[in-house]
Amino acid sequence: MRRPSQRLAAWIRKRAADVRDGIGASGGTKRRFADSESGIATLEFALLVPVLLLLVYGVAEYVNAADHRNKVSALARTLADLTSQNSTQQITLATMTDNLRAAAPVLAPFDATLATIQISAIGVNAGNATFVCSTWPTTGGLRTKGKTTTVDVPTNFQRSGARFVLAEVQMDYKPLFATIISRLMEKAEAFNFRWSESVAWPVRGGGSQGTGLDAEVVMPNGSPCDPKLT
Template sequence: MSRIWSCIRVSAVALRRDSRGVAAIEFAMIVPLMLVMLFGTIDVSSGVAVKRKVTLVAKTLSDLTSQSTGVGDADITNFLAASYGIMWPYPSAPIQATISELYIDPATSVARVQWSKGSSPRGTGSPVDIPPGLIGKDSSNKTLPNQYLIYSEVSYLYQPIVGYVMAKAGVTLSDTAYTRPRQLACVHYNEPTSNPCPTN
């Protein structure tokens, strides 16, 4: 019996000193964690890049529209097409963009839609919340008349490559941009630019 215990003790000591296979065990334990970190980094960094492009699309849409005196359906289509090109090399299919002109009522300081075109156009006359800093006021804190804003809204469904860290179904990234018309007080839609800017 003592010989058996002696053999067990010798085997245990030898096993404790034997370091063969330790690297393989450590590798097997670390690889899953490293893979999750690798693919998670890829997904998150791609998401950050897409978010930046969504911001650029919103600014470009607003900027292109505000440089015009008047726009029609063909102009809006061209603006959208040019903006979607910014998304390359990411697919532009998941992008949703809307461009609107807002009129700020001097009596109420409420911004209302004059016209709206794109993926989800807003109803004419519907109110839009805008940052208070965009509303021009005089020295007596009264809202100045004839204020218009070009307002762009962009959203994009970003679907991660792997989806271990981010939602596999995708994450909606969105941004907005405001610019003031540059040529006239407003940007006319499908009407002569000689017409007065609408205020309803």
């Protein structure tokens, strides 16, 4: 039979061994956690996904904006060409209405009703005095009839008697995810901007008003350019 002192010594040794085993197990767990790589892929995925989504959105937005810009430019050229080919000098309202119908297919899939369009007959007289001789539409457009200094006259038209068609198109661009951006950002309107396209086009139809004067077309309810104005 063991003495009390022996039993106490055995109990102390047992407790010491239990403590050592516990410390060893804890240290091993810590080392195994530090050496484990099972969660790295998940962490990298969580960090990279927002960046990848931002890149995908940026590319999509750039392509969409470039396509929108090209369509606005194509519409201005199309309307200028259609107007310049009018077989008679005076263009009827029905003809201009038909020409304007080109906006929907040219701008598709963008909403053509958001475009501001104006077609003008421009005349250049002596001293390069430039006039908006007639314009359509006459209200709600970008220009009014009369002398102007805001038309950028191409070099080949900078001469007395020059006549040409000026087609101007303006159209607002809205981001692909405008609703989401407006909710996430207080100043989302910074992502909205307006494309402006101005195309000067030679007259291919119409008729001349006199010697030395280019052929011209006259917008609905308008009048020919007066070569005497300066």
